[in-house]
Each structure stands twice: as structure tokens, then as C-alpha cells.
Amino acid sequence: MKAVWYNENGGPEVLHHGDLPDPEVGPKTVLIQVKVISLEGGDLLNRVHTPPARVPHVPGYQAAGMVVAVGAEVTRFRKGDRVVGFNWSGSHAALFAVPETYAYPVPEGMDLDVAAVVPIAFGTAYDALFTYGGLSSGETVLIQGAAGGVGLAAVQLASQAGATVIGTASSPQRLARITPLGLTHGIDYRQEDISAHCKEITGGKGVDLVLDLAGGKGKDALVEALRGHGRYAVIGAAEGTLPTFGFFEMIRKAMQVTGISFGRDMHTPRVHELLADLLARAHAGSLVMPIEREFALADVVEAHRFVAEEHPFGRVVMRP
Ligand SMILES: NC(=O)c1ccc[n+]([C@@H]2O[C@H](COP(=O)([O-])OP(=O)(O)OC[C@H]3O[C@@H](n4cnc5c(N)ncnc54)[C@H](OP(=O)(O)O)[C@@H]3O)[C@@H](O)[C@H]2O)c1
Missing domain, CATH: 3.90.180.10 (Medium-chain alcohol dehydrogenases, catalytic domain)
Known part of the structure; x- marks a missing residue:
């Protein structure tokens, strides 16, 4: 072959x-x-x-x-x-x-x-948001790396579930392309202060859930943007380097850090049912x-x- x-x-x-x-x-x-x-x-x-x-x-x-x-x-x-x-x-x-x-x-x-x-992008996004991230309608999620495959999937799924969606990308032009898919607020991670923006958007409280698709040096700003008792889904390292979480950093925020490995779940009946639904939604055009x-x-x-x-x-x- x-x-x-x-x-x-x-x-x-x-x-x-x-x-x-x-x-x-x-x-x-x-x-x-x-x-x-x-x-x-x-x-x-x-x-x-x-x-x-x-x-x-x-x-x-x-x-x-x-x-x-x-x-x-x-x-x-x-x-x-x-x-x-x-x-x-x-x-x-x-x-x-x-x-x-x-x-x-x-x-x-x-x-x-x-x-x-469909499967990896939408399935990973779904699990990070809902199965393990516990996102509910009315909450705010921050998606770091929103213009990539998993990021675009997460923007659509979170927005269709009634969440406020904050996403980051490397330029205003890229953010403008994400907006029609359900982005509520876009942040240019190269030029703007992510945590200051998130605090402003949430009235000083911080976001409920972070989806980190980039890892690397940006991680500290994402932790800063999170509210106390917030949830942080560790998904990817698109930036290229791997950050670490500090012991006291986690205590100070009382934060929950969840690692996502969608491939570990993809053989399960739960994921088979989930992917059948996500494929049907993509076929119908409500997810793109x-x-x-x-x-x-x-x-x-x-x-x-x-x-x-x-x-x-x-x-x-x-x-x-
Ligand atoms: N844990 C799991 O189960 C799982 C499943 C699927 C994927 N992943 C991982 O998740 C990551 C994303 O996957 P993907 O398929 O969506 O990748 P992708 O399509 O290549 O997208 C990656 C995105 O990351 C953004 N990015 C790169 N450097 C960044 C930085 N320094 N700060 C913020 N954003 C940055 C880029 O946005 P800009 O171009 O706007 O910079 C790009 O859109 C990868 O590391 C992948 O390996 C993990």
C-alpha cells in the first residue's frame, strides 16, 4: 500500500x-x-x-x-x-x-x-467541557487555542449549551472568523492580557472552566483568569512546551485540575453513543x-x- x-x-x-x-x-x-x-x-x-x-x-x-x-x-x-x-x-x-x-x-x-x-475534535471538546469539565448553562468557559480543531469544536458545543464562551487566538482576524460559531468574547493572546480581560468580562469573579489546548508559558495567565474553586482541563500542548502546576497554586485557588485523554475513552459504549450524536449533528450542519x-x-x-x-x-x- x-x-x-x-x-x-x-x-x-x-x-x-x-x-x-x-x-x-x-x-x-x-x-x-x-x-x-x-x-x-x-x-x-x-x-x-x-x-x-x-x-x-x-x-x-x-x-x-x-x-x-x-x-x-x-x-x-x-x-x-x-x-x-x-x-x-x-x-x-x-x-x-x-x-x-x-x-x-x-x-x-x-x-x-x-x-x-469529527471524532477527536468534537469528542475531546465534549468530554473536556461536560463529562469531565462539568460545564452548565450560564457558566463561563475560557478556551485557549480556540481557532484549532478542538478549540473550534469546543466553542460551538459550549455556546450551544448556553455558556458564555471566551476564546483566544493569535490575531483579531482569526477571532473574527470564530465569532459566528458561537464566540462571545475573543482575546488576542499575543497582544492582550488574558486574565485582565476575563476578570472584566466576569465582573471580577473569574471564569468557571478553562480548556487549555496550548500548555506552555500561557498557563499562568489561564490560572489567574480562573475563579476560586474553578476547573482547569489540561488537554494539549500546541505551544510546544509543558508547564507544571504548583502545589500552593492549586491550594490558593482551590482549583480542580483534570487531565483529558480522549483516546483512552474512545472504545467505550458511552463514547460510541456520544460520537453517533456528534456525527449526526455535523451531518445536519449544526456543528461545523x-x-x-x-x-x-x-x-x-x-x-x-x-x-x-x-x-x-x-x-x-x-x-x-
Ligand atoms: N488530551 C487529549 O485527549 C487531546 C485530544 C485532541 C487533541 N489534543 C491536543 O490538544 C492540542 C490542540 O489540538 P488541535 O487538534 O486542536 O490542534 P490544532 O488544530 O493544531 O490547533 C492548535 C491551536 O493552538 C493554538 N496555539 C498555538 N500556540 C499557542 C499559544 N502559545 N497560545 C495559545 N494558543 C496557541 C493555535 O492557535 P493560533 O493559530 O491562533 O495561535 C492553534 O489553533 C494539541 O496539543 C493536541 O495534541 C489532546
């Missing part, structure tokens, strides 16, 4: 495109003929930071397509079904093997391009994920570079 691989961590230049053996189909595995690959924020972080367990390593979390083979013990899918699949690696290829518990049916008539970008650009899989170096350097709005997809 045509696939992308790397043998060591590094920049986009470590990515190779060529021929590799087809993946094995285990007893509980479905094999997807890939039509659309969603380039996820984590795909880039893994390329840079996570040493591959085996080489050649085929990267990538998520892709949509058609089931072309199923293992002997698979019960939920058969050849010809349209699915979007997740795995810890392997989506950057013409064939993507995923356990059947990590495959989600694409609703009848739904465009595969739309389905391919802008696709900024698409690339051929053979142009993977350019695609990864574009995501790393050009700040796409929403997602970039590739096609084998």
Missing part, C-alpha cells in the same frame, strides 16, 4: 512517502480503505516528541473511508460499510487497520470529508469544522509544514 512513515522524530522532513506492506487484519480489526485523512494536532506533536515504538512508523490518528476487510470476531461491521476510525498510529496510509471498538459508522448520506474531522486546505498524501511534508507554520483555521485533510 502507499503510506507515509518516519524512522526518527523531527520536523516534517523526516516523513517519507512510498510503498509499505499492507497492515495485518487481526480477529477484532476492521481494515479501512482510506478516502480522507484528518491531520490532527497530536499527529504533529507525536512526530516531534514521541519516539516510535517500531520503525518504520506510520503516523496518524484518524481517517474515514470504506471497510474492505474484517477480522473473524468482528460483529459490528462488514465489507462496504462507511466508517471513520481512530488508532494510536496508522492513518497516514491507503489502508488503516483499527480495532472495531475504535470504528464509528458514518451516517447514511454524510460526506466522508465531514465525518473524517472548517477544512482550510487539502493535500495529496504524497505531499505529506508540505501538509505537515503547512499545519505547523501557517496556522490553519480548523482542519487540514489529506487524500491517499
Whole structure:
């Protein structure tokens, strides 16, 4: 099959495109003929930071397509079904093997391009906001990194649930593009004081919940923006470095810090039901994920570079 691989961590230049053996189909595995690959924020972080367990390593979390083979013990899918699949690696290829518990049916008539970008972005955002973040109508959430895939999903889900949504991005132009999706207040994190703005918006109280998609040096300002007894969801490190929480910092705010790892929950019946609902809402058009650009899989170096350097709005997809 045509696939992308790397043998060591590094920049986009470590990515190779060529021929590799087809993946094995285990007893509980479905094999997807890939039509659309969603380039996820984590795909880039893994390329840079996570040493591959085996080489050649085929990267990538998520892709949509058609089931072309199923293992002997698979019960939920058969050849010809349209699915979007997740795995810890392997989506950057013409064939993507995923356990059947990590495959989600694409609703009848739904465009595969739309389905391919739903599960991780909207599922992570949903869990960070509601399942683990406890957000309710009338509360205020601050989303750091609101113009990325998970951030745009969180803006829409929080706003549709009746929350006040504060989001950050790197320019006023990007904030203006988020506003129609449900942003109540936008903050340019490069130019403006996040905690001062949040205090002003909340009448001095601070926000109820923070979704941190960026990590890095911005974390202290997010803690400062949080109210006492507020909740802080640790999700990602798009800034590139990993901050730490201080013992007294947490006591002083009486804050609850929750780590989110959506991949750990994606095989569960709860998440299967959640993703069926989120896919249906995306199919109906009430949730949207802008696709900024698409690339051929053979142009993977350019695609990864574009995501790393050009700040796409929403997602970039590739096609084998
Ligand atoms: N824990 C989990 O289960 C889970 C699940 C999915 C994703 N993630 C992680 O969550 C993060 C976001 O994922 P994604 O797919 O949404 O990534 P993405 O689409 O690449 O978006 C990342 C966003 O982060 C923003 N950003 C970058 N540096 C920033 C900084 N210094 N301060 C504030 N914002 C900054 C960027 O906004 P601007 O361009 O406006 O700067 C960009 O829109 C990634 O680190 C990913 O690995 C974690």
C-alpha cells in the first residue's frame, strides 16, 4: 500500500512517502480503505516528541473511508460499510487497520470529508467541557487555542449549551472568523492580557472552566483568569512546551485540575453513543469544522509544514 512513515522524530522532513506492506487484519480489526485523512494536532506533536515504538512508523490518528476487510470476531461491521476510525498510529496510509471498538459508522448520506474531522475534535471538546469539565448553562468557559480543531469544536458545543464562551487566538482576524460559531468574547493572546480581560468580562469573579489546548508559558495567565474553586482541563500542548502546576497554586485557588485523554475513552459504549450524536449533528450542519486546505498524501511534508507554520483555521485533510 502507499503510506507515509518516519524512522526518527523531527520536523516534517523526516516523513517519507512510498510503498509499505499492507497492515495485518487481526480477529477484532476492521481494515479501512482510506478516502480522507484528518491531520490532527497530536499527529504533529507525536512526530516531534514521541519516539516510535517500531520503525518504520506510520503516523496518524484518524481517517474515514470504506471497510474492505474484517477480522473473524468482528460483529459490528462488514465489507462496504462507511466508517471513520481512530488508532494510536496508522492513518497516514491507503489502508488503516483499527480495532472495531475504535470504528464509528458514518451516517447514511454524510460526506466522508465531514465525518473524517469529527471524532477527536468534537469528542475531546465534549468530554473536556461536560463529562469531565462539568460545564452548565450560564457558566463561563475560557478556551485557549480556540481557532484549532478542538478549540473550534469546543466553542460551538459550549455556546450551544448556553455558556458564555471566551476564546483566544493569535490575531483579531482569526477571532473574527470564530465569532459566528458561537464566540462571545475573543482575546488576542499575543497582544492582550488574558486574565485582565476575563476578570472584566466576569465582573471580577473569574471564569468557571478553562480548556487549555496550548500548555506552555500561557498557563499562568489561564490560572489567574480562573475563579476560586474553578476547573482547569489540561488537554494539549500546541505551544510546544509543558508547564507544571504548583502545589500552593492549586491550594490558593482551590482549583480542580483534570487531565483529558480522549483516546483512552474512545472504545467505550458511552463514547460510541456520544460520537453517533456528534456525527449526526455535523451531518445536519449544526456543528461545523472548517477544512482550510487539502493535500495529496504524497505531499505529506508540505501538509505537515503547512499545519505547523501557517496556522490553519480548523482542519487540514489529506487524500491517499
Ligand atoms: N488530551 C487529549 O485527549 C487531546 C485530544 C485532541 C487533541 N489534543 C491536543 O490538544 C492540542 C490542540 O489540538 P488541535 O487538534 O486542536 O490542534 P490544532 O488544530 O493544531 O490547533 C492548535 C491551536 O493552538 C493554538 N496555539 C498555538 N500556540 C499557542 C499559544 N502559545 N497560545 C495559545 N494558543 C496557541 C493555535 O492557535 P493560533 O493559530 O491562533 O495561535 C492553534 O489553533 C494539541 O496539543 C493536541 O495534541 C489532546
